[in-house]
Amino acid sequence: MATATVATxxxxxxxxxxxxxxxxxxxxxxxxxxxxxxxxxxxxxxVIAVGKGKSNDEGKVFPLDVKSGDRVLFGKYSGTEIKxxxxxxxIMREEEVLGILKK
Numbered sequence: 001m002a003t004a005t006v007a008t009x010x011x012x013x014x015x016x017x018x019x020x021x022x023x024x025x026x027x028x029x030x031x032x033x034x035x036x037x038x039x040x041x042x043x044x045x046x047v048i049a050v051g052k053g054k055s056n057d058e059g060k061v062f063p064l065d066v067k068s069g070d071r072v073l074f075g076k077y078s079g080t081e082i083k084x085x086x087x088x089x090x091i092m093r094e095e096e097v098l099g100i101l102k103k
Contacts, residue, residue: 010084012091015054017066019045019079019090044073044101045090054094064094071101 012018022044047070053063066072079092 010049012049012051014051015064015094016051016091017047017064017094017097018049019072019074019092020048021045021088021090022071043076044071046071048089050094066094066097066100071103073098073101 010018047066047068050064050066050068053061055061074090074092074097078096079090082089082091
């Protein structure tokens with residue numbers, strides 16, 4: 001459905017989505033710059049690709065509420081980290097998304 005990078009196309013299956021983390025600005029607390037190894041990973045991301053939807057026992061497919069381009073919030077330990085063409089992404093189920101951010 002969507003292109004993760006120029007070289008590789010990735011389409012998640014069923015109710016899974018592919019998310020790219022959105023990095024927050026550099027954190028400075030009390031004049032101390034926190035190194036990358038001590039920073040928490042952001043819990044906000046951009047949806048890159050979505051699957052076709054969740055199906056029930058009768059085979060009926062229900063489309064997902066999220067779509068490519070949405071900015072979403074997710075839990076700290078949500079999803080599985082993967083690398084595609086050297087870039088890090090998360091693949092997770094739609095139910096792991098806490099909400100969609102609107103501008």
